[in-house]
Each structure stands twice: as C-alpha cells, then as structure tokens.
Amino acid sequence: MKILFIHADYIKIEVKKKAISDADEINAKNLEANECLVVWTTVEKDDEKNKDEILNKTIDNIKDVHSKVNAKSIVIYPYAHLSSDLASPKFAKTMLQAIYENLKEQNLDVIKAPFGYYKGFEIKCKGHPLSELSREIKVEEVGEKEKCVVDSVIKEGEKKITR
Numbered sequence: 049m050k051i052l053f054i055h056a057d058y059i060k061i062e063v064k065k066k067a068i069s070d071a072d073e074i075n076a077k078n079l080e081a082n083e084c085l086v087v088w089t090t091v092e093k094d095d096e097k098n099k100d101e102i103l104n105k106t107i108d109n110i111k112d113v114h115s116k117v118n119a120k121s122i123v124i125y126p127y128a129h130l131s132s133d134l135a136s137p138k139f140a141k142t143m144l145q146a147i148y149e150n151l152k153e154q155n156l157d158v159i160k161a162p163f164g165y166y167k168g169f170e171i172k173c174k175g176h177p178l179s180e181l182s183r184e185i186k187v188e189e190v191g192e193k194e195k196c197v198v199d200s201v202i203k204e205g206e207k208k209i210t211r
Contacts, residue, residue, distance in 0.1 A: 059170070089125065090127055
C-alpha cells in the first residue's frame with residue numbers, strides 16, 4: 049500500500065468518465081471537502097497476502113496523520129499512480145471501501161472519491177512541514193515471522209519508521 053497525504057485548505061473533485069467496467073456506482077459528479085486530509089491511496093498486489101494487517105496499519109497511519117494536522121475531514125482518493133505493481137481492481141476496490149467504512153465507523157468525517165473513474169481535481173495544499181507526507185505500508189518476512197513495516201518520507205527528508 050502506498051499513500052500520499054496532502055493537508056489541504058480544500059479539494060474539489062469532478063468525476064469525468066468511467067475507466068473500468070467494475071467502477072463504483074456514483075451518486076454525485078462533484079465532490080468537495082474543506083480543511084481536509086487528502087489520502088491518495090494505491091493498493092498493491094502484495095497487499096492481498098496480508099489484507100487485515102495492511103488494512104489495520106493503513107487506518108492507523110491515516111488516523112495518526114489526521115490527528116497531527118488537525119484536519120476536519122478525510123478524503124480517500126483512489127490513485128493508481130504511486131506504484132507499478134497494482135492489486136487487481138476487485139481487491140483494490142474492496143480495500144478502499146474497507147478503509148472508508150472503518151474510518152466512518154469511528155465517527156470521522158470521511159468521503160471517498162469513486163474508484164474506477166477518470167477524475168479532475170483542484171487542490172490547495174496548506175504548505176506547512178506536515179502538509180505533504182508519504183507512507184509505504186508492506187509486510188516483510190523476518191525468519192518465519194512477518195512484520196508490517198511503514199516507510200515514511202517527509203518533504204524535507206527521508207526516514208524509516210518500523211512499527
């Protein structure tokens with residue numbers, strides 16, 4: 049799982065055209081959020097091996113960044129452009145929906161851009177030290193055990209965090 053976080057004054061999303069046959073059903077062509085944390089999310093093929101652990105670590109990371117930047121809302125934005133090793137559309141759609149539903153169940157203000165569409169967007173990044181962050185969440189084998197590793201890249205430099 050690869051994630052790019054942008055803490056934004058606003059994001060405006062315009063749904064353009066269906067890109068895949070198994071796209072989400074949409075109710076609105078235009079979405080908008082203010083004072084938000086936009087979570088550009090790429091689900092990768094290896095995520096299928098440890099779905100629950102990847103899902104839990106992803107949610108933990110979203111909640112962590114959300115609380116640090118004190119955003120009013122969260123926008124889950126399916127974004128296939130952070131990796132060349134994509135999960136199947138069916139699995140990616142399921143994971144993105146699970147992230148959305150889990151955050152909703154925790155009473156967070158969250159919206160999800162539709163999966164499987166070409167979209168236009170306008171965003172205004174806040175531009176503070178935590179306004180642009182990335183995470184790579186993966187499971188690595190360590191002997192006979194596996195551990196979930198979170199790589200963090202901050203705009204000013206890189207550091208690796210193992211949790």
